[in-house]
Amino acid sequence: MRTTIAFLLALLLPISSAWGEQPKTAAPQTQAVATKPPGAAIASGHKLATEAGLEILRAGGNAFDAAVAVSSTLSVVEPISSGLGGGGLFLLHDAKTGQDLFLDAREISPASATPDKYLDKAGNLDEEKSQNGPWSAGIPGLPAMLVEMAGKHGRLPLKQSLQPAIRIAREGFPVYGRMARGYKQRMDVMRRYPGTREVYERNGKPIAEGDLFKQPELAHTLELLAEKGFDGFYRGETAKKLVAGVNEAGGHWTAQELAGYQVKQRKPIVFDYKGWKVTTAPPPSSGGIALATMLQILEPYDLPKMDEAHRIHMVVEAMRRAYRDRTFFLGDPDFTDIPQEVLTSRDYAQGLRATIHPDKATPSDLLSGQETPLEDDETTHFSIIDGEGNRVGGTQTVNLLYGSGLIPKGTGVLLNDEMDDFALKPGTPNAFGVMGYEANAPKPGKRMLSSMTPTFMESADKAVVIGTPGGSRIITMVLLGMLGYDAGLGAQAVAALPRYHHQWLPDVIDAEPRAIGADAAKALQAMGHKLDLPGDEAAGGRGSSHVWGNLQTVEWDKRSNTLSAGTDPRNPVGEGKVELAKP
Known part of the structure; x- marks a missing residue:
């Protein structure tokens, strides 16, 4: 199957199929790297x-x-x-x-x-x-x-x-x-x-x-x-x-x-992931800390080479742990002491990784550890x-x-x-099922916790901007998009990737139609995961067709000195992208 066909079908295929059609290829090392985009x-x-x-x-x-x-x-x-x-x-x-x-x-x-x-x-x-x-x-x-x-x-x-x-x-x-x-x-x-x-x-x-x-x-x-x-x-x-x-x-x-009212200038969160420099949103966004946690948990694994069920299992377990920490620790940094250095450290991610069983789901209630204390599409x-x-x-x-x-x-x-x-109200979920405690309680002049996660990825030969709406799912959509880029997908294929999500509580994998194949769904259930797969009755879903998000991303390939843009095919208004424009 040609790459162009794979990209057009990306929304309909399990994530493993989309990744498999576009393997990462190394650019010739003798090719010069551009210092400025062509437009x-x-x-x-x-x-x-x-x-x-x-x-x-x-x-x-x-x-x-x-x-x-x-x-x-x-x-x-x-x-x-x-x-x-x-x-x-x-x-x-x-x-x-x-x-x-x-x-x-x-x-x-x-x-x-x-x-x-x-x-x-x-x-x-x-x-x-x-x-x-x-x-x-x-x-x-x-x-x-x-x-x-x-x-x-x-x-x-x-x-x-x-x-x-x-x-x-x-x-x-x-x-x-x-x-x-x-x-x-x-x-x-x-x-x-x-x-x-x-x-x-x-x-x-x-x-x-x-x-x-x-x-x-x-x-x-x-x-x-x-x-x-x-x-x-x-x-x-x-x-x-x-x-x-x-x-x-x-x-x-x-x-x-x-x-x-004042706009606050804050220091972005910066960390490395497999040769990518990742620059992302600090609190009051919960996204940057969660991305650092999830990606550093996942870094040792060669995700594209895993079978679909085990890849999703590992990604979901990383999501589960990051969203648990979101509930306890995150809020407006001007009002809340956030252990950001710990939460974004490799040592912390390594400790969380050690709690993941390679073949069994971790029940979310086993991660609580203390009395526990979604923006929309x-x-x-x-x-x-x-x-x-x-x-x-x-x-x-x-x-x-x-x-x-x-x-x-x-x-x-x-x-x-x-x-x-x-x-x-402490411990009571909001409109999107996300709850919190004192770290995110309202006070005069305080900023509410957000899931918005605008993010840069940069390697020796590429620069990427990525982000999306989607409530508490924003962070996991950005995560999946970043994993897509790392697997070698282009901007439009990344924007079209199928999506799944876990946010610690409720303890369930939520997914778009056909985002998880029937065999993988059965394997995940055998591992102990609970699944909600709308639109895929064969895999135990309810038969609805809900999709989410509206991911927008641009990519600059410095070796070929080309620009590309990806706009979410779920967007009913029509494409809002321009891949190359010279003023």
């Missing part, structure tokens, strides 16, 4: 966002200016996933200095959001408050990131880089199926708020696929941001409307909390490499489908519902 590559969740990034590159911008354009345009065209009312985590590589930077634009907890506010009369978690409306929303961070990215890293003014998003918000774009279906799914909540109804309904009718979706109020908010920078959102007209809208809906924000990610070698991996979100559902009147800004990512 630019962008992969995002929507073609309009990718085109916005290219527009800014052609105007003389760099990858960081393009990131402002892509991020802000995604905020316009993917309101189901992200927006100015949310936040994100962004990994940057400056080619001139060789420095890697991490920008934390995660939302923060308002002072009013104490844990007792999220409990019902019986003392149970009130999911209505944690997932819908004003109490579910944290103070947004994305607008501050756009200002920071342009001002400190870009070469064009913010006003110029925001123009594509402003234009699309004002002129409109066609509603796609996922948007329309998502609104119908959340309509009961979103209709509560006049500011939301004005945006998503016309003459009392909800948006429908094919409608021209215009957002003049959001365009005005973006214009104020473009003109006045930080003060255009966090102070003045927009800030007053945001505070008024939240408080009129029954929440409690203050002007001081908005004005006090509606997140989005983009990856960029420019012609100078600058790189950006950005993951941004409003958390659940359409966030809180609340648009403060006159702003066009759909607010997040990230408060659900805190451990609002």
